[in-house]
Amino acid sequence: MWGVPLEVFDHVDRAVIVSDERGIVRGFNLAAATLLNCDQALAIGSPCWKIGRFRSPDGGLICRIDCPVRRQIRRGESPGSRLVQHHCADRITH
Secondary structure, eight states, X not given: OTTOOGGGGXXXXXXXXXXOTTOBEEEEOHHHHHHXXXXXXXXXXXXXXXXXXXXXXXSOBOOSTTOHHHHHHHTTOXXXXXXXXXXXXXXXXX
């Protein structure tokens, strides 16, 4: 990721989830694992919409296959920090 080893993000106190253009989780730091109560090994390689169940302030599900955050990024826009509720998916299948 930008020439920086993903392990560097383990020392950041904020949750960092890195996904590829298809939404597959490629990086998941310790803060994300703690925040989402989800094992790093389980998260890596999973679709991001199955890991984070982020919701907008109005309660709408953000993490889904047609993710509005990914659409914003594809358009070159910043998704901002509108994510307020989250939990790890109960069951993840690859």
